[in-house]
Amino acid sequence: MPADTLLWVAAVVVAVVAIIAVGYAVLRQRRRHRLRDRFGPEYDRTVRERENRREAEQELLAREQRFDSLDIRPLTSEARQAYAKKWTEVQERFVDAPGFSVTEADHLVTSVMADRGYPTDDFEQRIADLSVAHGRTLDHYRKAHEISGRAVRQAASTEELRQAMVHYRALFEELLEAPGSRGANNDSPRDRSPRDGSSPDRSPGDPAPRTPRPAEARSGRTGDGTQAD
Numbered sequence: 001m002p003a004d005t006l007l008w009v010a011a012v013v014v015a016v017v018a019i020i021a022v023g024y025a026v027l028r029q030r031r032r033h034r035l036r037d038r039f040g041p042e043y044d045r046t047v048r049e050r051e052n053r054r055e056a057e058q059e060l061l062a063r064e065q066r067f068d069s070l071d072i073r074p075l076t077s078e079a080r081q082a083y084a085k086k087w088t089e090v091q092e093r094f095v096d097a098p099g100f101s102v103t104e105a106d107h108l109v110t111s112v113m114a115d116r117g118y119p120t121d122d123f124e125q126r127i128a129d130l131s132v133a134h135g136r137t138l139d140h141y142r143k144a145h146e147i148s149g150r151a152v153r154q155a156a157s158t159e160e161l162r163q164a165m166v167h168y169r170a171l172f173e174e175l176l177e178a179p180g181s182r183g184a185n186n187d188s189p190r191d192r193s194p195r196d197g198s199s200p201d202r203s204p205g206d207p208a209p210r211t212p213r214p215a216e217a218r219s220g221r222t223g224d225g226t227q228a229d
Contacts, residue, residue: 040134067132072117098161105168140170
């Protein structure tokens with residue numbers, strides 16, 4: 001074979017290899033961006049916990065495959081309303097029994113997961129399954145679960161228990177939402193006013209807003225002597 005022909009063949013081979021390499025790099029980069037977008041903070045956490053990025057991404061892909069095999073389904077409107085009511089009741093009991101309320105919140109979140117179709121036998125598997133669709137609130141669940149474990153041993157402060165309720169609520173509200181209705185679900189606890197008249201966004205244990213007395217309302221002044229708006 002003439003030298004010129006060999007050079008042309010070599011050039012073609014190099015060009016093909018270069019195109020394949022660039023294509024692979026582009027596909028890998030797209031996959032990485034997709035995983036980052038889907039898993040959020042869980043992507044970086046998994047990378048830190050594994051020996052290398054490739055191993056971490058393989059694990060995340062495996063989580064996606066398992067998630068796709070599960071029968072994850074939305075709650076009915078009736079179930080969302082019932083769970084929202086239960087959460088309000090649990091939150092109202094926090095003042096008198098904070099430790100018990102946190103344990104109840106843990107069980108309530110697990111119950112919602114089961115009704116949505118998530119396996120709930122093993123905590124680490126729950127974390128892996130939830131990470132596919134709830135990666136941005138999963139760290140809340142980890143923190144809440146850790147505090148809940150200490151609450152059982154009576155080793156958590158009241159402030160830590162309050163934080164646990166806030167953490168549980170973050171995931172609880174997401175689990176209650178119907179697909180495609182993020183931020184628009186009127187049945188979520190954040191959109192329901194507790195029966196004690198407190199703000200939906202008030203943390204458990206915080207005092208309810210003070211209602212002006214009739215005389216104050218007529219005079220336009222509050223109890224501290226300041227002029228009401």
